[in-house]
Amino acid sequence: GAVVSQHPSWVICKSGTSVKIECRSLDFQATTMFWYRQFPKQSLMLMATSNEGSKATYEQGVEKDKFLINHASLTLSTLTVTSAHPEDSSFYICSAAQGYGGELFFGEGSRLTVL
Amino acid sequence: GENVEQHPSTLSVQEGDSAVIKCTYSDSASNYFPWYKQELGKRPQLIIDIRSNVGEKKDQRIAVTLNKTAKHFSLHITETQPEDSAVYFCAAYNDYKLSFGAGTTVTVRA
Numbered sequence: 484g485a486v487v488s489q490h491p492s493w494v495i496c497k498s499g500t501s502v503k504i505e506c507r508s509l510d511f512q513a514t515t516m517f518w519y520r521q522f523p524k525q526s527l528m529l530m531a532t533s534n535e536g537s538k539a540t541y542e543q544g545v546e547k548d549k550f551l552i553n554h555a556s557l558t559l560s561t562l563t564v565t566s567a568h569p570e571d572s573s574f575y576i577c578s579a580a581q582g583y584g585g586e587l588f589f590g591e592g593s594r595l596t597v598l
Numbered sequence: 599g600e601n602v603e604q605h606p607s608t609l610s611v612q613e614g615d616s617a618v619i620k621c622t623y624s625d626s627a628s629n630y631f632p633w634y635k636q637e638l639g640k641r642p643q644l645i646i647d648i649r650s651n652v653g654e655k656k657d658q659r660i661a662v663t664l665n666k667t668a669k670h671f672s673l674h675i676t677e678t679q680p681e682d683s684a685v686y687f688c689a690a691y692n693d694y695k696l697s698f699g700a701g702t703t704v705t706v707r708a
Binding site: 515525526527528574576587590594 | 632639640641642643644647687694695696697698699700701
């Protein structure tokens with residue numbers, strides 16, 4: 484199957500700082516990528532849909548000014564958590580699909596801990 | 599939007615027995631239903647999926663059934679093994695995005 488790579492796999496930062504997470508599709512072009520957040524023992528919650536060359540579409544309740552998404556190319560989407568606080572500590576996972584309605588391929592996930 | 603409910607939240611089975619997880623969805627326009635297995639700290643892995651034009655699909659010990667009229671689908675794992683222990687998520691695809699169920703923690707007792 485296709486490969487989606489996410490970096491970093493884990494990051495620890497101080498409260499108030501910003502953290503950038505990268506999601507790359509290594510062997511296919513992804514017009515659309517998705518960003519999920521997963522708290523311990525909970526499900527994956529869709530945060531936003533990232534579209535190449537246009538603004539991301541955020542789910543209800545997700546602050547677009549806090550979670551900045553950039554999808555500058557067909558193989559790279561980035562999520563920046565701005566002014567991070569301890570409650571932002573979570574497992575962030577990206578995914579990408581080859582075309583609409585196709586199998587989703589997930590990145591390895593990034594565990595963010597905000598002190 | 600789509601709402602996916604999943605039951606049970608936890609499931610403990612004896613090795614060799616079968617495990618069944620059930621999900622319901624709310625939007626009849628959903629047309630793709632994947633199942634994922636997630637081990638602790640890892641990414642979800644697709645184990646089987648089914649599209650709305652099919653009622654059943656099987657892959658070795660894993661099978662999925664879909665009832666479009668009732669809007670529910672189920673995962674069946676037969677002859678369970680300790681390595682089947684993980685969290686399983688169902689999902690429904692609609693409006694170009696996936697909505698996930700809450701997850702089922704499956705424990706296979708040796």
